[in-house]
Structures are given as structure tokens and as C-alpha cells.
Amino acid sequence: MFADSGNTSLPAWLYNDTEYFAVEMERVIRPSWQIVCHVSDIPLPGDYHVLDYIGESVIVIRGDDGTIRAFANVCRHRASRLVDGPTGCARKLVCPYHAWTYDNDGRLTGVPMKSDYRALDLDNHGLAPVDIDTWRGFIFVRLAGDGPRVAEMMGHYDAEVAPYRFEDMRAIGRVTLRPRTVNWKNIADNYSDGLHIPVAHPGLTRLFGRDGYRIEASEHVDKMWGVVVDRLSSNPSERAYQALLPRVDHLPEANQRLWLYYKLWPNFAFEIYPDQIDFMQFLPISPTTSLIREISYRLPDDDRREMRAAQYLNWRINRQVNKEDTQIIERVQQGMASPSYTVGPLGESEVCLASFARKLRHLIPEANLPEAPVAGWSHAA
Known part of the structure; x- marks a missing residue:
């Protein structure tokens, strides 16, 4: 029914079409794992974190x-939201509408006028x-589906992560939320794109060398990496990071x-540095808007002054990288609104983009079409 489009990018209509967006939320986002927090973020009974996405609100509670x-x-009872805000502590969850009360293990224990x-x-x-699901101290939730657990998704990469002591990490500050006027897939595409690094990120190019950035794709995970070179950068923050790390x-x-x-498929990443780790999540809001959710973690038993300095410099460097990426993805989103663009070719080195597109086309065959089908296609028999 649908021609194989494996050597091309995803078509532009997938990045702004309302009907397709609804199908994508049902078939891609609802059945996928979403990162919430670390177990150390909810250390005591009643501590909770809330993740709001695609019209759902999920509470993770100890x-x-x-x-x-x-x-x-x-x-x-009447579907009222129980708690507001991203974090809190409640030994019992009391509904603000009619005071139905739940223990922090989810049991209903109190009903006014029970008779x-x-x-x-x-x-x-x-x-x-x-x-x-919990993997190496990080907590994930999934609204639907029965696909692989996070440990299975990570597969052989788990051994690469093991030395970093994820389980011992503690948060640096709070979760940052950054709205973006782009489809979530534009963030995901850009995250795994290696070709733009020497073009759009001069700082990373100075840190890794012009040909020092690598990418690879596996079934559930894209891996990207670079080694900080010894040659000192001309940029003060980068040079100080190189010297102080x-x-x-x-x-x-x-x-x-x-x-x-x-x-990790489809919309979050771990950024792992010698000095800290971050997670970055790209939450869909609408066909043309998204929310980037991110936070950093560090080992609490390494409080060396130079390590603290390296973490601060890491933040400065990556703040600039994020600014550059925001400009890129907004330009791409704007260009995808033009009828002159349908799909683009994928080069042999663009393995991560090809892998991402292949998975989406498998779940939603209409994603092979270069242009949007007639409205109502998602409800056709």
C-alpha cells in the first residue's frame, strides 16, 4: 500500500499536521517510556514527582x-486532578474537590458520606x-503498551554506562522547562544528527576537533560521542574546562x-560527561510546539573545587550549544511549512535519522507518503 521511503527523510507534513499528530501520540508516545526523575529525588515516604504530557498527568510516589x-x-470519583506542581510530599493524597482520600500506595481509604x-x-x-520501570536509579513511566523495558532497550550499552555510578547521582538544582516552537521530531532529529556539528557548533568542534564527533544507531538507542582534545580552545569557558577537568x-x-x-526511542536522552550527567526530554505539546525538560546530576561524594568549576563551565558551554540548536530547529520548522519541500535525501552516514524514520514508518505507514492524505485518513477502515 505504501512505497518504501527508506532513503529519504520523513516528509514535512508529519511536522505540522494535526491529524497525524494525534495518531503519533497514540502509537508512538503513549506506548513509550518517559523519564520522570531519579530515585534520590523522592527519598522519603510520600515524596512524589509529577510528569505532565500529552494531556495526561502521572504521579510517581514513594x-x-x-x-x-x-x-x-x-x-x-469525578476526575479532579489530585496534586498540582511538579514535586511535593503527601502521606495521603486528598482530592481537593470532594476529599476522597488515597494512601500513598494508591488505595482508596477515605470517602466522605460513604453511606x-x-x-x-x-x-x-x-x-x-x-x-x-527503574533503570540504574532513574524512574520511567509508560501509559500503554508492553514493549521492552529500559534495561533491554539499552542492551550492550548498559555496560558502557555502568562505571558512571548512575545509582549514586544526586540532582543539581531543579528541572528546567524550555518551550520550543517546533515539532518534537525536529528536536529528536537534530539531537542525533552528526553532520551539523562542524557547521553549527563551533564550540563543540573546538572541543572535539573537526572530525572528532561520532554517531551510531541501534534498535532502540542512538549513540553519539566525542573526546575533548588536549589542544586548548580559544574560547575562555572551553579552555578553562579543558584545563580544570x-x-x-x-x-x-x-x-x-x-x-x-x-x-532512547523516541524522545529522551542521557548526556554523560566525566563531571556530571544530564537527561533531556522533548515532550510534544502540539504539531508545532514542544517542551524540553532537563536536569543535571552529580556524584555527591566528589566535591572537589575543580569538579565544581568543571560542572559550571559545562553548563556555560552547553547553554551556547542549546542556543545554536534552537536557532537551527526553528529554521527547519519554518522551512517545512513551505510547499516547495516534501522530503530530503538521507546520506549513508545519516544512520540515526534513517533509523528514527524507519521506526516511525513501521508504526504509522502513512508516514511513507510525501504529502498528507485526505483528511479523515486515520479513521478510515
Whole structure:
């Protein structure tokens, strides 16, 4: 029914079409893992983090028994949202509408005027559970589906991550939210694109050398990496980072100056540096708007002055990289609105973009079409 478009980029209409966006949320985002926080972010009973995305609100909370669970942030009575804001602590979750009360393990334990509800079975009206997974200390949720767990997705890359002691990490500051006027896929495409590095990122080029950035694609993960060179940069922040970055004894020699990135299908990434790690998540808001959600983590037992300085310089360097990327993706989103553009060719080295497009086309065959089908296609028999 649909011609194979494996040697071309995804068509432009996929980046601004409302009907396709709805299908993509159902078939791609709902069944995929979404990163929420680290277990150290909710250390005590009742501590919770909330993730809001694609019209859903999910609360991840530690119970009195120490178990971390995930639930829809929705009262089972009249659908009121239970908690507001991204974080908090509640030994009991009390609905602000009618005061239905839930324990932090999700059980319904309190119903005002309970005699009004003669057939009510409290055991069947606890909070709706959401699928949850934990990998190396990080917590993920999934709204639907039964695909591979995060550890399986990471596969052989898990051994590469192991020396970084993810489980021991602690947050630096709070989650940052950055709205962008682009489709989420433009962020994802750009994240795994290696060809733009020497063109659009002079700072990274100075740090890695002109040919020092590498990419590879696997079934569930794109890997990108570069090694910080010894030749000192002309930029003050980059030069200071090169000079101050201290040795990290628990890392292999090859990782001492390695910047390493793993983008997991479909929309979040781990950015791994000798001095810290970040996660970056690109949440869809509409066909042409997204929200970048990110936070940094560090090892609390390494409080050396030079390590603190390296973390600050890392932030300065990557703030500039983010600014450059924002300009790029906004230009691409604007260009995709032109009828003159449908699809573009993919070179042999663009393995990550080809892998991403192949997975989307498998889940949504209409993504092979160079132009949008007639409205209503998603409801056709």
C-alpha cells in the first residue's frame, strides 16, 4: 500500500499536521517510556514527582513501605486532578474537590458520606496504576503498551554506562522547562544528527576537533560521542574546562575526557560527561510546539573545587550549544511549512535519522507518503 521511503527523510507534513499528530501520540508516545526523575529525588515516604504530557498527568510516589509506584494523577470519583506542581510530599493524597482520600500506595481509604455510595467497593476504586520501570536509579513511566523495558532497550550499552555510578547521582538544582516552537521530531532529529556539528557548533568542534564527533544507531538507542582534545580552545569557558577537568578515578582511562550521548526511542536522552550527567526530554505539546525538560546530576561524594568549576563551565558551554540548536530547529520548522519541500535525501552516514524514520514508518505507514492524505485518513477502515 505504501512505497518504501527508506532513503529519504520523513516528509514535512508529519511536522505540522494535526491529524497525524494525534495518531503519533497514540502509537508512538503513549506506548513509550518517559523519564520522570531519579530515585534520590523522592527519598522519603510520600515524596512524589509529577510528569505532565500529552494531556495526561502521572504521579510517581514513594509509599510508606518504600516502594515507588506510579498512578494517574486523577481522582476516581469525578476526575479532579489530585496534586498540582511538579514535586511535593503527601502521606495521603486528598482530592481537593470532594476529599476522597488515597494512601500513598494508591488505595482508596477515605470517602466522605460513604453511606451515599452503597455499592462502592473501595478496593476497586484505588488510583489507576501506570506502568513504571527503574533503570540504574532513574524512574520511567509508560501509559500503554508492553514493549521492552529500559534495561533491554539499552542492551550492550548498559555496560558502557555502568562505571558512571548512575545509582549514586544526586540532582543539581531543579528541572528546567524550555518551550520550543517546533515539532518534537525536529528536536529528536537534530539531537542525533552528526553532520551539523562542524557547521553549527563551533564550540563543540573546538572541543572535539573537526572530525572528532561520532554517531551510531541501534534498535532502540542512538549513540553519539566525542573526546575533548588536549589542544586548548580559544574560547575562555572551553579552555578553562579543558584545563580544570579533574581525573575521575572510577572511570576507565578512555572515558576521562569523553562526552557521551544516548538518545532512547523516541524522545529522551542521557548526556554523560566525566563531571556530571544530564537527561533531556522533548515532550510534544502540539504539531508545532514542544517542551524540553532537563536536569543535571552529580556524584555527591566528589566535591572537589575543580569538579565544581568543571560542572559550571559545562553548563556555560552547553547553554551556547542549546542556543545554536534552537536557532537551527526553528529554521527547519519554518522551512517545512513551505510547499516547495516534501522530503530530503538521507546520506549513508545519516544512520540515526534513517533509523528514527524507519521506526516511525513501521508504526504509522502513512508516514511513507510525501504529502498528507485526505483528511479523515486515520479513521478510515
